[in-house]
Amino acid sequence: MTIYVAWLLVPFGGPAAEDLFNKWTYDGLIVLAFVICALRAICVAHERAAFVVLATGLGSWATGEVLYSFAYGSEPPYPSAADAFYLAFYPCAYVALLLLVRSRSRIGGSVWLDGVMGALAAGALGAAVIFQAVLETTEGSAAVVITNLAYPLGDVLLLAVVVGVTALSGWRPGRGWIVIGAALAATAVGDGIYLFQSANGTYVEGSILDALWPASVLLLAWAGWMRGGAIPTVELEGRPLLATPAICGLVGLGLLVADHFHPLNLLALVLAIGAVVAVFVRTGLTFVENGRILAHVRTQAATDPLTGLGNRRQLLAELTRVTDTHPEQHMLIIFDLDGFKNYNDTFGHLAGDALLTRLGRRLAAVVAPHGSAYRLGGDEFSVLSRVPAEGAESLLEQTVRALSDEGEGFAVTSSFGAVYLGDEASDPREALRIADNRLYAQKRMRSVGRDKPHQVLLQAISEREPLLRAHVRSVADLSLAAGRQLGVEPRELDRLRLAAELHDVGKLAIPDEVLSKPGALDNHEWAFIREHTVVGQRILSASPALHDVAAIVRATHERWDGTGYPDGVAGEAIPLAARIIFVCDALAAMTADRPYRPTKSVAEAVAELRRCAGTQFDPEIVDVVCDLVASGEGVLAFPVLDADATPLGAQPTSAGAVLVETD
Numbered sequence: 001m002t003i004y005v006a007w008l009l010v011p012f013g014g015p016a017a018e019d020l021f022n023k024w025t026y027d028g029l030i031v032l033a034f035v036i037c038a039l040r041a042i043c044v045a046h047e048r049a050a051f052v053v054l055a056t057g058l059g060s061w062a063t064g065e066v067l068y069s070f071a072y073g074s075e076p077p078y079p080s081a082a083d084a085f086y087l088a089f090y091p092c093a094y095v096a097l098l099l100l101v102r103s104r105s106r107i108g109g110s111v112w113l114d115g116v117m118g119a120l121a122a123g124a125l126g127a128a129v130i131f132q133a134v135l136e137t138t139e140g141s142a143a144v145v146i147t148n149l150a151y152p153l154g155d156v157l158l159l160a161v162v163v164g165v166t167a168l169s170g171w172r173p174g175r176g177w178i179v180i181g182a183a184l185a186a187t188a189v190g191d192g193i194y195l196f197q198s199a200n201g202t203y204v205e206g207s208i209l210d211a212l213w214p215a216s217v218l219l220l221a222w223a224g225w226m227r228g229g230a231i232p233t234v235e236l237e238g239r240p241l242l243a244t245p246a247i248c249g250l251v252g253l254g255l256l257v258a259d260h261f262h263p264l265n266l267l268a269l270v271l272a273i274g275a276v277v278a279v280f281v282r283t284g285l286t287f288v289e290n291g292r293i294l295a296h297v298r299t300q301a302a303t304d305p306l307t308g309l310g311n312r313r314q315l316l317a318e319l320t321r322v323t324d325t326h327p328e329q330h331m332l333i334i335f336d337l338d339g340f341k342n343y344n345d346t347f348g349h350l351a352g353d354a355l356l357t358r359l360g361r362r363l364a365a366v367v368a369p370h371g372s373a374y375r376l377g378g379d380e381f382s383v384l385s386r387v388p389a390e391g392a393e394s395l396l397e398q399t400v401r402a403l404s405d406e407g408e409g410f411a412v413t414s415s416f417g418a419v420y421l422g423d424e425a426s427d428p429r430e431a432l433r434i435a436d437n438r439l440y441a442q443k444r445m446r447s448v449g450r451d452k453p454h455q456v457l458l459q460a461i462s463e464r465e466p467l468l469r470a471h472v473r474s475v476a477d478l479s480l481a482a483g484r485q486l487g488v489e490p491r492e493l494d495r496l497r498l499a500a501e502l503h504d505v506g507k508l509a510i511p512d513e514v515l516s517k518p519g520a521l522d523n524h525e526w527a528f529i530r531e532h533t534v535v536g537q538r539i540l541s542a543s544p545a546l547h548d549v550a551a552i553v554r555a556t557h558e559r560w561d562g563t564g565y566p567d568g569v570a571g572e573a574i575p576l577a578a579r580i581i582f583v584c585d586a587l588a589a590m591t592a593d594r595p596y597r598p599t600k601s602v603a604e605a606v607a608e609l610r611r612c613a614g615t616q617f618d619p620e621i622v623d624v625v626c627d628l629v630a631s632g633e634g635v636l637a638f639p640v641l642d643a644d645a646t647p648l649g650a651q652p653t654s655a656g657a658v659l660v661e662t663d
Contacts, residue, residue: 023069026214030065033217034058040224050099051224057092058217060085079147087147090154097161097180120160120278121251124271127156128255128264151195153267155188160271176226183219186212249279304375306353307360315374315382319428322384328422329386330371333396334435335363335403336443337379339412346410355405355412362402370395381414392418397541404547415442471588476500478584478625479577485624488576496577499552503581506536506553530565533557552577556585561615579618583609583625586617602629 037058041051064085068076076082162181166173173181190212197203252275255268302314310318322330337359344352356379363381364373371385381403388395396418403414417439425431479500483493510532533554540550554566555578562570590605600608606626613622 026210027062027065027069029214030062030217033221034062036221037224047100047103050096050103053092053099054096054220054224057089057096058220060088060092061217083147087150087154090158093158094161120271120275121247124255124268124275125251127268127271151191155191158184159188176223179219179223179226183216183223186216186219190216245279245282249276252276252279307357307375309360309364310372310374312374312376315376315384316428318372318384319431323421323427323431330421331385331387331392331418332421332431332435333383333399333416333418334439335381335399335414335416336439337403337412337414339410340379343410343412359403359405363399366398366402393538401547415439417442471592472501472504474588475503475581475584478587478628479580481628482580482584482621482624485628486580486621492577495548495552496580498546498549499556499577500581500584502536502540502549503553503556503585504532505539506532506534509535534566551575556581559616560618579621583617583621587625
């Protein structure tokens with residue numbers, strides 16, 4: 001400020017003062033700006049490339065000033081080498097500004113077109129006003145004309161870049177870019193006035209006009225040391241999207257219209273046409289972007305943010321579509337997790353969210369070939385699916401298993417309610433109501449025997465056949481003892497116990513006249529008997545907590561040599577628990593009273609087990625059970641029988657071997 005005040009007083013200081021300020025002070029300020037910018041490039045690594053280029057431009061400017069003042073004595077030819085150094089500043093400034101925009105901007109997509117539009121419109125306006133004025137007043141040789149036009153052209157393009165950056169920022173460029181814009185505006189104003197006055201012969205060296213150029217370079221150097229200056233991220237939402245295209249389009253169209261009344265230069269026309277084209281392109285991309293935003297909003301509105309599954313709104317939309325087209329081919333299932341609240345309270349909400357996400361992905365993967373999975377909120381999920389070729393039971397089994405997880409200290413399962421669309425419900429509301437009612441009916445039923453759903457089944461077995469309850473208890477006790485001897489893990493022992501207690505639950509579906517028939521069974525009646533393990537599996541599968549137990553029960557009559565039922569698997573392909581139960585069940589059956597044959601003694605039953613080891617039974621398990629009986633531990637599970645009891649009649653197989661009859 002002191003220097004500029006002194007500058008104003010130059011006319012009162014005489015020739016010595018003029019020389020001090022017009023040469024030494026003026027050139028010193030330009031050199032000072034160069035030094036400041038060079039120090040910025042040397043000392044600060046961030047954006048070094050941009051400030052190296054800018055310092056190069058300022059150094060070129062300073063070189064031109066030194067040549068002008070000292071080599072030519074302030075009276076150079078026109079154009080001169082000094083003009084070459086002056087003009088070299090412009091390309092350096094362009095490159096530096098573009099590098100700064102690239103490093104400081106956080107803008108993507110078509111928003112860049114706002115900057116292009118702003119630059120083209122500002123360039124067209126500058127070319128029509130500043131460049132046009134110089135073009136109309138300049139004269140002389142080709143070199144003189146080209147040099148005179150190069151200055152306003154450089155200024156117009158620099159201002160266009162600044163306006164473009166300002167448009168990119170949503171017209172909120174920040175302090176750094178405001179200072180850069182002020183510096184370049186000062187250069188453009190100074191050049192324009194200088195060229196106009198020079199053309200008219202009114203320019204006077206040492207006036208206040210000459211202060212604009214040092215001010216410009218000092219502002220550029222100062223902007224380099226300002227903190228921040230980043231172009232803020234421009235969000236489409238909430239922006240006046242039509243403001244920039246409208247203003248730039250009006251500028252371009254206005255110049256094209258003005259050209260009809262007062263012909264403009266080619267540069268102004270080209271830039272104006274470019275601005276109009278950019279407006280059309282930007283408008284088209286705006287509609288595309290708005291379409292994408294709308295699609296994204298719709299997706300968010302129909303998607304659960306945690307699991308990525310469809311939400312309740314999406315389910316209702318799909319349910320409406322299905323009930324209006326082919327409802328008879330689909331079923332709706334609603335699930336509610338059991339044990340999730342305890343898991344959430346024990347391990348925290350973050351772990352709970354992770355579990356919900358994991359279960360949701362499993363559910364989506366299971367139903368992907370046939371339908372879609374949804375999260376209704378909280379720990380409620382839903383499935384809308386075509387009924388697969390393997391049947392609804394398979395779908396229910398897979399989905400319930402997908403929504404189950406267990407580990408140390410927790411077990412999460414699920415209750416469900418299912419409804420067939422078309423047959424049971426013809427509209428979405430009715431389908432949801434039925435499925436919801438069935439879901440909570442299942443939850444209420446489970447709450448009666450909370451954590452012990454098998455007790456209800458055991459009670460049903462006891463009511464149907466009181467002696468059968470004693471039989472399964474005996475089988476369970478001996479199976480546990482054998483499992484311990486075989487090194488079965490504690491968690492598997494629990495499953496073994498439950499499977500042993502429930503292995504005959506399928507007999508609830510066998511008619512009394514078959515179950516209590518005193519004579520031999522015919523083929524039709526044997527078909528009933530052989531189905532009881534499959535029926536037992538179906539009954540147990542209704543409880544997610546008993547799914548693994550159900551698989552064991554299904555295999556309790558598979559034989560070591562593969563001639564058993566229902567699947568005919570052999571050897572170690574049969575679950576270990578099922579092999580244990582098969583041996584213990586045979587021992588219990590042979591030593592118990594049956595209406596269709598007399599009992600065996602324990603010794604006879606043990607001998608029969610050993611005889612059938614390796615064909616009907618796993619030999620290792622037979623040895624363990626027989627040792628338990630011999631030690632007296634296993635005998636406790638059975639009533640003391642008469643040693644003279646008549647052996648059980650054997651049923652010959654097609655191969656002629658004699659097999660123990662366990663049913």
